[in-house]
Each structure stands twice: as structure tokens, then as C-alpha cells.
Amino acid sequence: MRRTCVNMVYELAKRDERVVFIGSDLGAGLLDDMKAEMPDRFFMEGICEQNMIGMAAGMAQEGYIPYVNTIATFMTRRCFEQVAVDVCLQNLPVRLIANGGGLVYAPLGPTHTAVDDISLMRSLPGMTVVAPVDAEEMRRFMAQTVEHPHPMYIRLGKGGDPVVSADAPAFEIGRAIAHRDGADVLIVSTGVMTERALRTADLLAKKGIGCGVLHMHTVKPIDTAQLIDGAGKVALLVTLEEHNKVGGLGSAVCDALDEHAAGVRPDVLRLALPDAYPEDYGSQDSLLEHYGLQPPAVAASIAARLSR
Amino acid sequence: MMWGHSAMLRNNPAALIEAAQAEPLDARAKLLRRLVLRGIIGGGRGHVGPALSMIEIFRVLYDDILTVRPDEPEWPDRDRCILSKGHGCLALYAILADKGFFPLEELDTFCRTGSRLGGHPELGKVPGVEASTGALGHGLSIGLGMAIAMRMQKRTSRVFVVMGDGEINEGAVWEAAMTASKHRLSNLTAVIDCNGLQSYGATTEVLDLEPLADKWAAFGFDIIEVNGHDTTALRNAFAARSDAGKPRAVICRTIKGKGLPDAENNADWHHKSKLSEAELAMVAESLGAG
Numbered sequence: 001m002r003r004t005c006v007n008m009v010y011e012l013a014k015r016d017e018r019v020v021f022i023g024s025d026l027g028a029g030l031l032d033d034m035k036a037e038m039p040d041r042f043f044m045e046g047i048c049e050q051n052m053i054g055m056a057a058g059m060a061q062e063g064y065i066p067y068v069n070t071i072a073t074f075m076t077r078r079c080f081e082q083v084a085v086d087v088c089l090q091n092l093p094v095r096l097i098a099n100g101g102g103l104v105y106a107p108l109g110p111t112h113t114a115v116d117d118i119s120l121m122r123s124l125p126g127m128t129v130v131a132p133v134d135a136e137e138m139r140r141f142m143a144q145t146v147e148h149p150h151p152m153y154i155r156l157g158k159g160g161d162p163v164v165s166a167d168a169p170a171f172e173i174g175r176a177i178a179h180r181d182g183a184d185v186l187i188v189s190t191g192v193m194t195e196r197a198l199r200t201a202d203l204l205a206k207k208g209i210g211c212g213v214l215h216m217h218t219v220k221p222i223d224t225a226q227l228i229d230g231a232g233k234v235a236l237l238v239t240l241e242e243h244n245k246v247g248g249l250g251s252a253v254c255d256a257l258d259e260h261a262a263g264v265r266p267d268v269l270r271l272a273l274p275d276a277y278p279e280d281y282g283s284q285d286s287l288l289e290h291y292g293l294q295p296p297a298v299a300a301s302i303a304a305r306l307s308r
Numbered sequence: 309m310m311w312g313h314s315a316m317l318r319n320n321p322a323a324l325i326e327a328a329q330a331e332p333l334d335a336r337a338k339l340l341r342r343l344v345l346r347g348i349i350g351g352g353r354g355h356v357g358p359a360l361s362m363i364e365i366f367r368v369l370y371d372d373i374l375t376v377r378p379d380e381p382e383w384p385d386r387d388r389c390i391l392s393k394g395h396g397c398l399a400l401y402a403i404l405a406d407k408g409f410f411p412l413e414e415l416d417t418f419c420r421t422g423s424r425l426g427g428h429p430e431l432g433k434v435p436g437v438e439a440s441t442g443a444l445g446h447g448l449s450i451g452l453g454m455a456i457a458m459r460m461q462k463r464t465s466r467v468f469v470v471m472g473d474g475e476i477n478e479g480a481v482w483e484a485a486m487t488a489s490k491h492r493l494s495n496l497t498a499v500i501d502c503n504g505l506q507s508y509g510a511t512t513e514v515l516d517l518e519p520l521a522d523k524w525a526a527f528g529f530d531i532i533e534v535n536g537h538d539t540t541a542l543r544n545a546f547a548a549r550s551d552a553g554k555p556r557a558v559i560c561r562t563i564k565g566k567g568l569p570d571a572e573n574n575a576d577w578h579h580k581s582k583l584s585e586a587e588l589a590m591v592a593e594s595l596g597a598g
Binding site: 040041045046048050051052053054055056057058059060061062063064081082085086089090091 | 430431432438439440441442443445446448449450451452453454455456457458460461479480483484486487490
């Protein structure tokens with residue numbers, strides 16, 4: 001997903017001369033071909049992320065479409081004011097490509113695990129927040145980013161994530177994808193957790209529980225229409241995310257339900273990371289398991305909630 | 309050599325500060341200051357000292373240096389001028405109104421409900437304002453992005469970024485300085501309004517910046533250090549691009565509150581709410597009535 005994303009920047013740059021790439025201090029060799037072919041539109045600016053965001057804003061003011069790439073925690077925590085003031089207040093088409101959304105950098109510890117990025121970014125007026133599920137979806141999504149007239153935050157998975165989106169309908173920013181229907185419960189998920197949601201639905205089916213999956217790749221603006229429609233058909237709505245339970249997808253879903261479906265909302269089970277910095281290392285998968293966010297534990301939580 | 313005078317004084321800020329203190333105000337200097345005070349009185353508040361130290365900087369830029377079109381503020385080939393120390397915006401509003409970017413009468417609405425003129429300038433609201441600033445330390449990064457863009461678009465436009473000395477406490481400024489130098493942005497000029505006072509007190513006590521010229525030089529800038537109220541020196545400093553493939557830093561030694569004797573070098577005048585009768589009388593005596 002990560003490689004597809006940056007390679008797509010190169011593809012987009014070939015088609016549109018407004019597209020530029022700005023990285024911080026990324027891996028050696030990244031986009032070497034773009035750098036060779038269009039050196040004036042490839043920037044690697046060093047470990048000065050705040051400056052990188054302001055620079056992107058200045059270029060966007062002059063008609064360019066900068067795709068800025070660094071590690072998610074630095075993009076969001078360190079540069080929050082530049083993102084808020086330079087990019088969002090000025091409503092500029094800067095794209096923030098955030099490496100290592102969620103627990104991807106689990107072995108590197110809490111400085112690198114982006115468990116609050118969605119919360120931070122969705123609090124900014126005008127920001128669009130997107131977390132694709134896999135490389136194929138990333139490809140479809142990136143093709144639509146050039147003409148989007150507003151700031152955008154793009155949350156990347158680890159890379160090599162299982163492809164589950166191949167049969168999904170055409171991608172549209174802000175339009176959720178219903179991967180399957182189910183009579184009893186609907187899981188609303190984002191990013192790579194949608195793959196876990198689909199496996200969870202398989203496990204629940206074996207127990208005779210009908211589980212739908214609504215992939216909310218765009219957390220902001222959230223697809224209220226499909227959310228409300230789906231919520232109205234089930235007794236239990238589950239939000240599943242690789243993010244602190246404060247301010248992420250679960251919060252966004254409940255905000256939308258409170259605002260648009262007051263009085264008719266189903267029971268809501270929010271499955272997310274606790275409001276704490278990750279306390280262990282290991283891997284993305286091992287931490288997800290630790291926090292009960294892998295399919296067997298998710299299925300068990302849902303079954304328990306339904307039988308309550 | 310064109311910069312002989314400045315170069316001689318480059319490492320003698322004290323002499324420049326002394327000259328800045330002694331610099332007399334001509335009629336235009338007083339007119340622009342009256343416009344600042346018009347905003348302060350209209351809004352019942354405002355950053356007085358930080359605006360008054362920059363009057364000559366903006367006067368020279370907009371009278372003599374910048375190619376801009378007040379009736380077409382977004383003309384693509386214009387020069388760009390970003391006020392990074394956004395709290396000093398009344399100095400910018402005063403010159404923009406004077407130049408006809410918007411009516412002078414709007415200065416009376418400063419900070420009021422429904423006004424375009426907030427306590428910090430906003431892009432898209434105020435004609436002629438090039439960036440939304442107020443959070444310090446952002447302008448130089450935005451400006452260098454613009455300067456890179458101008459070069460990519462093969463425009464001859466120049467970019468000026470006006471910062472405060474307190475402002476450059478911010479680390480992001482020095483990230484931007486390294487980057488501007490890396491890209492050899494000779495179309496970018498950093499203007500530092502060194503009035504020697506930040507909100508709490510003297511910059512030398514809060515966070516000493518000296519030797520400031522050496523710092524900017526070490527970061528790869530072409531340096532000119534001037535008396536920031538000497539319009540001739542400012543004009544010379546701003547007039548030509550750096551020819552060394554470097555961005556330029558013009559370090560302007562200024563007097564905070566310049567032109568109002570009670571406000572000069574007085575941290576109490578960093579920001580003022582309502583002016584007293586005695587203060588209004590002092591303003592009228594210092595700047596004239598119109």
C-alpha cells in the first residue's frame with residue numbers, strides 16, 4: 001500500500017504538472033525514477049517536518065498540488081499547527097501521506113505508533129481523512145486525489161496488506177463501501193481493519209450471526225447516508241479501528257448517529273485501542289491481538305454483546 | 309560598494325539602534341503611523357509597538373520595491389510580501405489601505421464584528437494579505453515554498469517575509485532558513501524587525517539572539533544589517549536580489565513603538581486595549597492630527 005501510494009504520486013505527476021512530491025528524510029532510493037525524470041518536482045527536505053508543511057502550503061498557494069510524505073506521528077503531532085494554520089485555515093490542496101498509521105511501527109514504540117492521528121486530523125475544518133484497506137484500493141483512491149480541492153490526510157498501512165478490495169465497486173472519496181450485508185450486526189471499519197472485519201464476519205457466520213461490513217475508508221467527511229441506512233437495519237452496530245478510542249472512527253460514527261439518527265440508533269459497540277500509549281512492542285498483529293482487535297476476539301466481543 | 313555603509317555596521321547593532329532611535333519622522337512616516345493608531349482606536353485594542361517598529365519596512369517595500377497591483381491583488385506576476393509576525397498587522401493594513409487595496413475607512417473596523425481586518429491577518433479576507441499568520445514562525449516556510457514555485461514557473465517575482473526578533477525564537481524559522489539556503493533562493497528575502505523587545509521584555513533577557521547577523525550568515529544567507537527606520541538604507545537593502553545564489557536576510561534594527569515617545573522601547577505598549585485621554589493626547593502631539 002505504501003509503495004503503491006508513492007508510486008501513484010509519480011504516475012499522477014506524469015499526467016499533471018501541478019503535482020509535486022515532498023518527503024522528509026525517507027528511505028534511500030524512494031522514487032528514484034521520479035527524481036531522475038522530473039527533478040524539479042521531487043523534494044527531499046530533511047528532518048524538518050514543520051518547514052515541509054509550510055513549504056507545501058506556499059507551493060499550493062501558487063498552484064501546485066504537493067504530496068507530502070513522512071511518518072504519521074510526525075506529520076500529525078509535530079506539525080499540527082502548520083497543518084491547521086498553513087494548510088487547513090488556508091484551505092489548500094496539500095496531501096499528507098502518513099506512513100505507519102495505527103500500530104504499524106509497534107516495535108519502535110509509542111513515539112512512532114500513530115494511534116491518535118485520525119482524531120487529530122478529523123478535528124481540523126476542511127480536512128479529508130482517508131484510510132484505504134489495501135494497495136488496490138489505494139491505487140483507485142490516489143487517482144482521484146488530484147482534483148480534490150481541499151486538504152487531505154492519507155493513512156498508510158504497513159505494506160503487503162492482504163488485498164480484499166478487488167471486487168469492490170468503484171472508489172469514491174467520501175462514499176463508504178458495503179462489502180457485505182448481514183441481518184444482525186454491522187461492522188463499520190476503516191483502513192486495514194476492514195480486512196479483519198471481513199474475517200470476523202466469516203467467523204460470526206459460522207455461529208449463525210449475520211454480519212455486514214461497511215468500509216468507511218473516508219472517516220471525514222463520513223458517509224452519513226450509508227451509515228444511517230445500515231444502522232437502521234441491525235440491532236448492533238460495531239465500530240472497529242486501529243486507533244485510540246478517543247476521537248477516531250468510533251467517535252465519528254457516534255457523532256453522525258447523534259446528529260442524524262437520534263432516537264433510532266442501534267446499540268453501538270466501539271472496538272478500538274484503549275486511551276493509553278501502547279505498552280508493548282512486538283508487531284502490529286501482536287499488539288492488535290493484545291488489545292482484542294483480531295478477528296477471533298472481535299467475533300467473541302460481538303457475540304457476547306448480542307447475547308447480553 | 310553599494311552596501312558599504314551597512315557592511316561597516318554589520319557587527320555593530322548598538323550603533324544602528326542608536327541611529328534608529330535618533331531617526332526623525334517625516335510627514336509620510338507620521339501619516340502611516342496615524343493610520344495604525346486609527347485602527348487601534350477603532351478597534352479599541354491592538355498591538356501598537358510591534359506595528360510601529362515596522363512602518364518604514366512596509367513603507368519602503370510598498371512605495372519603492374514591490375511590484376503589486378492594488379486593483380488586482382492576485383495578479384500572478386506580483387511580488388509577494390508575507391507578514392509572518394502577524395500580530396503587527398496594523399502596519400500592513402495601514403500601507404495596504406494607503407495603497408488602495410481596501411478603503412482607508414475600514415481601518416476603523418479593526419477587530420470588530422463583521423470586519424475583514426482581524427487582530428492577525430487572514431488570506432482570502434484582506435486584499436493584499438499573502439498568508440494567514442499569527443502563529444509565529446510559519447511565514448518563512450510558506451515564503452520559501454512560494455519562492456520555489458516562482459522559480460519553477462520562471463517568474464521574476466520576489467518573495468519578502470517580514471519576521472519579528474521575538475518570533476525567530478521559533479525553531480521552525482531555522483528549519484526554513486536551512487531549506488531556503490539549500491535551494492539557493494536568491495528571490496527570497498527575510499526581513500527581521502529587530503526591535504529588541506518581546507512580550508515579556510528584552511530579547512536579550514528572554515532568549516538572546518545575538519550574534520544575529522552571524523547566525524543568518526551561518527545558515528547561508530546574504531546579510532545586510534541596517535537602521536530599520538532609515539528609508540534610504542532599507543531601499544538599498546531591498547532593491548537588488550542577492551547575487552550570490554543565496555537568500556538574503558535584512559536585519560533591521562528598529563525601535564518598538566517608534567514615533568510615540570511613551571511607547572518607545574516600552575513593553576507595556578506591546579499590546580494596548582483602550583487608550584486613555586492622556587495617551588490619545590500624546591498620540592496627537594506626536595503624530596499630528598492629520
